[in-house]
Amino acid sequence: MTPLNLILAAQAADPEVIDRIPSGYSHFVIPFTIGMTFMLCWIGVGCVRLLAAIPRADRLKFWKSLFIPKTVVRNLKDLFGDCLLHVKIWQRKPLLGYMHSAIAFGWFMLIVLGHIEVALFVPARLNVARGGLFYPIFYRYFVWMNPGHTTLRGSFFFFLMDFFLLYVLTGIAMAVFKRFRSIVLGMRHTTKPSLADRVALYSLWLIFPLRLLAESFTADLSGGSFLTVGVNHFWHFLFGDKLWFTPCWWAYSICLGLFFAAMPFSRYMHILTEVLWILLRNAGIKPSHPRKGVAEAEIYACSSCGLCLDACPMNVQKKNLKYSSVYFIRFLRRHNEKKINAIADKCLMCDKCHALCPVCVDAPALRRAQRATGNNALPYNYSYLETGVSGADVPSKGSERGGVLYFAGCMTHLTPRIIKAVDKVFKAAGIEYSFADRDGGVCCGRPLMLAGRLEAAAKVIEANKKMIEESGCETLVLSCPICYKVFKEEYGLRGIKVIHYTQFINDLIASGKLKVEKTGERIVYHDPCELGRGCGVYIEPRAALGQAGNLVKARKEYDESVCCGGSLGSLTLDTRDRAKIAESSLDNLLANDPDTIVTACPLCLKTFSEAVSNSGRPPGGVAVKDFAEVIAG
């Protein structure tokens, strides 16, 4: 590297930077060094323990993933996007995004640039034995700019350092403001910080103002740019030549030390854990235990930012705030068994907290894992499935080969108008199909999985799988998103196309097999949780409904859609709480005065029908219809 040699040569001849304190050490660095060392030890041990707790096969998969080019690219992209720039927050709440990225990216740049400066001007100090741990952090204290020898390059770094310091300071100012008026930044509820959180939080607030203070006091010696030099002039104007800068550096170091010492016990552990979690997440490893291994990475990667508080549909009632994912994770972290179970059981599993989480912490999966710790061992008796007394009338073999099989599922059987409408649509399109569970069938298994009863679920899945494979069908159409998700993800039906009826019917319309007459009806479409966030089906139902009427928007839709409250994901939420959720979800849908609410899930259909009749709206006000009903006309 020629430039570096040149630099070194230049420095030897006529140094730009001179050691102001030749020993490169001062007592004030002690608090920082202790805090930092403690944190590094803690995280080192933690990482080893965490990786050791991951099942062997998963661990191997993890190491391998680090060498797969595609994953590497994704890792880099996610590390920059999620950890530093906070792209996901930017997209939803620009002000919050600015705040987070200012602190994260700004601080990151300060650290990186600080080390580059040391590497350029006093490279020997990067050696840990010669103070490499603290020297780059307090660089400005230890050096003296050789007057008259400051190069353009030096000024460039001065400018960058001041620029990023200012950038961080604006972020900190917003963070302080957010503590008092969070709604301005787009958050209705914020989390209650714990004691360690408070220590770390207040230190964090102080770190950067103190850094400005400390660096500005020394700016006339060690150099600076628009910010530090400007402030330095101001101090001289105020105090003359008596600048007592040592106390400022002490305070700066103490705050840093406090922050790092408190970090392992506070939410700020997410700063470093996020990195590990993103690598694990991109390696495709799922938690097998609610507390150990991958789960631990998720728990510590949670920044406790509280975006899930406003996302959670239960929080229309303030009393339910305590059941939010952020608190679930906090109690998991503290091993508070009693509270964890209550919170795990309450959740509706709508997955919105997961979809909106800036670091994709899959709290619903952790809740399911927690449920499984107790519920998986509960007794069950599905012996009737094996003895062949199954309620499912398996469609006769051969005759259906290559055909369409429709599986309505338990919930659709409770809303027979869907079955009627589907039949009508299929007939209109000339689709010959057989009805797998006309006279009753076996549950798809998803409700059992949501309850954490994995073994029991495996039994019913096996029974249904056998029935479907023996039918010889080519396409399996589901009208219930709950069934759809589990059929698609857990059944492993090879050679059979598993498709939701919204997609199937949309295909029929697109291929011209089905004619739909457009009416002037104003339709709002509700995204069922299991279909939208669960399976990513957003476009097809809207495309088909757009042919049948005028689609209007809900206040929140797509992955921000609000659960209807009828979800069978919750094990303990009572009817009145559910009714409150339904009310708010209904309110969200009615934002643009639709004539009809359309959904593609039997549970949502039932819940909204109830909610409309309970809301005291005049009958004939707003209709609640199933997707197939609208298409059938």
Added chain:
Amino acid sequence: MKNNILIIGGGPAGLEASAQLQRMGYNVILIEKSPRLGGHLAKWDRLFPDGVPADDVLGGLIKELNGVKYFTDTDIRAINRLEKSYNVRLTNGITVLSDAVLVASGFDLFDAVRKEEYGYGIYDRVITNADLEAWFKTGSDKRIDNPRKIGFVHCVGSRDEKSGCRSCSKVCCATAVKQAIEVKQAFPEAEVFCFYMDLRLFGRHYEDLYLKAQKEYGIRFIRGRVAEVSENIDGTLVVKAEDTVASKPLKATLDLLVLMSGMRPSASGKAVGDLLEMTVEEDGYFAVRSGIAAGQRSPLPGLFLAGAATGPKTLPETLADARAAAVEIDRYLTEIFPDARNYKQLVRERW
């Protein structure tokens, strides 16, 4: 001086209370929002436990009215509470200055469409208790075509948290037993099943009716709620239930299914309640003044309640409630109302 008393609701409670108060010498004004008096009683054919024709009972109640001024097709436009009285504007243009108001707004039948799993409004051969009663009365209903197997589903919209209807509707058990007998009389060849959670046959002679249904008519009572109903291509119904006595799931094919719709708070009664800012309890029915002894007094002085407005009641209970309300109103109008000087204190002590 004859006090004006406004009675809201021309069902059995309103009719009975009107007749009683008229006899006591008050000036009674009765309003009914529908075109005819009688409420649900006017739509019913025969009554349990003895099978008395509903028309006879209603005719008797109306005959007793004896000069009560009543307005049908009339609703309330506005109500103003003055110092002691109520100033009520009716939709027919009349304004009444009333010293006491009795709300006898009754109930609505649960809308069986809401229990979609039973298929009312979706399958042709699913009807409600009210539909069956109308058929008994008029004999015309295309859905009832010589059924061979008939099922009754108890507790539709009663004791059902999922529909938001927690309370027991009190009358449906006996009504189902009565209707099962009647339908068996109409179709002696038919098999009749009643699906129940538990039977609440609490009144006098109700148990006798239940025994008669089993012994004389061979009606089969199956303990277990119906889970879901589906329809065969020929229009017959497949009912899935659980027989909790035999601990077995059960599947039956039926030609006719009758849903015993329960009682819900009256929607138009609620509109009146909103005008008066009356307190409604969690179950949706009007609250009475605290204490079990204050059965017909509302929390507002001068405002009384009778009949199913304060919860499901059988016909005899409703009539007794109406008579009790008449006595309460009389007591209020003679002891508290005339004392202009001490009115407020008396209300505090004795309301």
